[in-house]
Amino acid sequence: MPLLKTNILLFIFLAIATFACLFWIDRYQQVGPDLLSHQWNATTFGRNRVDISESALSLVSQDPRIITNAQQYLPVVERGSILLFSAEMKSDNVIPGRKPWNQARLLLVQNDGKNDRWNLPLTVATLYGTHDWDTYRNFFYITPQTQSVRVIAELSQSVGSFQIRNMQLFPVRETETYLWAKKLILISWGFFFAVLVGSCLFAEKKSALFRVVLTCAFISIIIGTSLPGYMKTSVVYEVETQIDVLSPAFADIVPWEITKIWHACIFLILGTILSMMAAKVPFVQVMIIIMMMAAGTEMIQLYIDGRTPLISDFFIDSIGGFIGALIIKLVSRNKPFSLTKHSF
Numbered sequence: 399m400p401l402l403k404t405n406i407l408l409f410i411f412l413a414i415a416t417f418a419c420l421f422w423i424d425r426y427q428q429v430g431p432d433l434l435s436h437q438w439n440a441t442t443f444g445r446n447r448v449d450i451s452e453s454a455l456s457l458v459s460q461d462p463r464i465i466t467n468a469q470q471y472l473p474v475v476e477r478g479s480i481l482l483f484s485a486e487m488k489s490d491n492v493i494p495g496r497k498p499w500n501q502a503r504l505l506l507v508q509n510d511g512k513n514d515r516w517n518l519p520l521t522v523a524t525l526y527g528t529h530d531w532d533t534y535r536n537f538f539y540i541t542p543q544t545q546s547v548r549v550i551a552e553l554s555q556s557v558g559s560f561q562i563r564n565m566q567l568f569p570v571r572e573t574e575t576y577l578w579a580k581k582l583i584l585i586s587w588g589f590f591f592a593v594l595v596g597s598c599l600f601a602e603k604k605s606a607l608f609r610v611v612l613t614c615a616f617i618s619i620i621i622g623t624s625l626p627g628y629m630k631t632s633v634v635y636e637v638e639t640q641i642d643v644l645s646p647a648f649a650d651i652v653p654w655e656i657t658k659i660w661h662a663c664i665f666l667i668l669g670t671i672l673s674m675m676a677a678k679v680p681f682v683q684v685m686i687i688i689m690m691m692a693a694g695t696e697m698i699q700l701y702i703d704g705r706t707p708l709i710s711d712f713f714i715d716s717i718g719g720f721i722g723a724l725i726i727k728l729v730s731r732n733k734p735f736s737l738t739k740h741s742f
Contacts, residue, residue, distance in 0.1 A: 418603065483565075487562050
């Protein structure tokens with residue numbers, strides 16, 4: 399494979415630089431006061447209760463049929479701003495309900511003037527079972543459409559005890575040093591992907607169709623990776639809504655998240671086409687390229703607002719690419735591919 403050693407060296411260098419900048423450079427600085435007050439509105443029924451003190455909340459639920467919560471609306475929040483929400487949380491014997499959201503949760507919910515935007519990132523943390531005190535934090539982008547924001551602590555149709563203390567919520571902005579590092583890191587990864595794609599496209603003299611499909615697979619991976627968190631969540635929400643409307647049975651049968659299916663399918667295509675185009679390249683080299691692509695796209699999410707790199711996604715991507723490449727390698731042993739630039 400052309401430039402394979404160069405690609406590996408570039409990948410190692412960028413991986414080190416990506417994590418070094420993340421750990422050595424302060425990303426955010428506080429630009430405003432704490433937005434939380436002590437004015438909470440509690441919703442309880444029966445033996446469920448909410449205890450409110452100056453700096454803490456304690457929710458207890460013994461009835462899984464209802465929601466026990468405390469909430470408060472924030473003062474006017476500037477649209478386009480970023481909020482840092484941190485809190486210490488503890489759960490005791492929380493038994494979740496039937497739905498994924500039927501747990502102990504601390505949320506920041508945005509409203510567009512008509513509806514709550516449940517399709518946006520909104521969770522500081524979700525707990526079930528028993529967890530000792532630990533600090534949780536998350537950043538939230540306030541969209542241009544947001545009219546109001548409220549904070550909710552709840553036991554949503556689940557039973558147990560949920561405690562929160564030392565909550566802080568204040569606006570932040572990215573530091574100048576981090577912004578420069580972010581631009582440099584993303585541009586460098588873009589250069590790496592361009593070199594990687596270019597070396598794959600001209601590995602052997604294959605058809606223009608193969609090159610177009612391979613390029614489209616690369617582009618779709620990069621676009622999916624670089625979408626900000628709120629945009630990705632909105633797209634996924636719309637897709638899942640359409641699936642529920644068009645085929646509720648399909649939505650019930652498929653046990654995985656739609657994003658995981660997309661990860662596996664797009665890397666399956668990538669592995670298949672790459673293995674076709676590089677028929678003479680050892681299988682190990684094809685897998686090295688796929689794994690560098692999977693790992694690289696996860697690492698750049700460290701610098702994409704609202705995105706979080708996941709080891710599980712790396713393995714899903716790698717396994718999808720492995721299956722696609724393996725199928726072609728096994729088939730080609732019996733019937734070698736003869737598609738050349740004159741095949742189409």
